[in-house]
Amino acid sequence: MNCKNHPAVLATDRCAGCAESFCGDCLVSIQGRRYCGSCKVMALNGQPVVAREATIPCKEANEALTYAIIGIFCFGIILEPIALVKASKAKKMIAMNPQLAGSGKATAAVIIATVALLLWIIGILVRVTQAA
Ligand SMILES: [Zn+2]
Numbered sequence: 001m002n003c004k005n006h007p008a009v010l011a012t013d014r015c016a017g018c019a020e021s022f023c024g025d026c027l028v029s030i031q032g033r034r035y036c037g038s039c040k041v042m043a044l045n046g047q048p049v050v051a052r053e054a055t056i057p058c059k060e061a062n063e064a065l066t067y068a069i070i071g072i073f074c075f076g077i078i079l080e081p082i083a084l085v086k087a088s089k090a091k092k093m094i095a096m097n098p099q100l101a102g103s104g105k106a107t108a109a110v111i112i113a114t115v116a117l118l119l120w121i122i123g124i125l126v127r128v129t130q131a132a
C-alpha cells in the first residue's frame with residue numbers, strides 16, 4: 001500500500017480519521033493518534049475525532065475529599081458541612097468546564113461527608129440522651 005499523497009512512497013500507517021494509508025511525512029501525531037493533513041485540521045478544531053480529555057485537576061474536589069476524610073476523625077460537625085459545600089461547588093465548576101477532572105472525587109466527598117455527618121449527629125444525640 002502506497003501513500004495517498006505520494007504514490008511513489010510506501011505508506012507506513014493509516015489515518016485515524018479517514019482510514020486512508022499515508023507515509024510518515026503526511027501523518028501527524030495528535031494525542032497519540034495519527035492523522036493525515038486534512039483530518040489533522042478537523043482534529044485540532046475540536047471535531048469529535050478525539051474526545052477532549054479532562055486534564056486539569058479540580059482543586060475544590062480535592063479539598064472537599066480531604067475535609068470529608070479528616071471530618072470522619074475530628075470536628076466532623078464542622079468539617080463535613082464544609083466538605084459538602086466544596087463538593088457541590090466542585091461539581092458546578094466541573095459541569096461548566098469539561099476540562100476539569102475530579103467529579104469522581106467530588107461524588108466520593110459527598111458520600112463520605114453525608115455518612116460521617118449522620119454518624120456525628122447520631123453520636124451527639126446518643127450523648128445528649130444519655131446525659132439527660
Ligand atoms: Zn485522514
Ligand SMILES: [Zn+2]
Pocket residue numbers: 003004005006009022023024025026
Ligand atoms: Zn505521503
